[in-house]
Amino acid sequence: MRHASLTLFVALGVTACATKPPAPPAAPAPQSTAKSALVNLAPASGSLVSGRVMLAPMRDGVHLTGTIGGFQPGSVHGLHVHDKGDCSAADASSAGGHFNPTASAHGRAGTATHHAGDMDNVTADGNGQVQLDIHLSNVTLGGGAANDIANRALVVHAAADDYMTQPSGNSGARVACGVIQVKG
Template sequence: MRKYVKWGCLCVVACMLSACGAKEVSVQPAAAADSALIKTTIINAKGKTIGTAELSAIAEGVKIHLEAAKLSPGMHGIHLHENGICEAPDFVSSGMHFNPTHKQHGFENPQGFHEGDLPNIQVDAKGKINVDLVVKAVTLEQGKTNSLISAKGVSLIIHEKADDYITDPAGNSGARMACGVIK
């Protein structure tokens, strides 16, 4: 039964993304680990480690494998932010969304979306997440405008609420509750 629930949540997210035309990111069940190029620790607002994210270059763009615990159950927004800084408790140091092409926020925004916009994630009833996200709008190739690799770095932020995929600048996704530095 547990397997069906996990797939059901992923299917709901995938259906939501395809319905809104989001072709630049996808959610997949966690697969066997590829060779990760970047690994980051995810911390909560108290500065405590709650998980990890591994980023690897794939043909489609960048795969983010996220595993975390001690999150509030339910749907949460997740984004790449412009600064590779995670200062608890509010993670404001991470700046705005990663947006090198200066678009507006959201997969449903006709003027959007940011390269840092990602699909919502579903945290299970025990506060855990284990998921792969494929992001086509970014790269790990240094020197490219949309590269996540730079001296400044970027951060991966998990928000308290789901992203509505349209409201600029952050999809009404609420406070920042977890953060990981990507450099």
């Protein structure tokens, strides 16, 4: 009996030593360091579209609010964060392509496959204005993480995004562009 107890004790000790230690906790997701940002949208491609958009970090992304005007009443437009914070070209081509740090295919925000800068289309009201109230998930504002949208461009397009055509959703010319400028 004594021999059996010793064997069991040794076996339990060996088993305990062979068990893997618990994995270290996952690194925390990057957090926004800015309190807010502002975008002054200026016309591009000969349009009359302009506006002002405020951005505020939230727990799982960034919230955009503001007003964009100069549209035809009832018209629908694509809206995206673009990779470069440069709106110097007359057609806003200097802003580069959609912000896409994970090299995903273009798609509709909220679906499994889309660029980090993809958002749902916006529709102008009867006065040719859009009141923005959009939550952009899985991005940060400030801090320099791969998914940081600070100092990138917000671009409004002439047509609706079809959410399928690669790489940009066939949303037409860039009719307004502004740099996402951190305020604090």
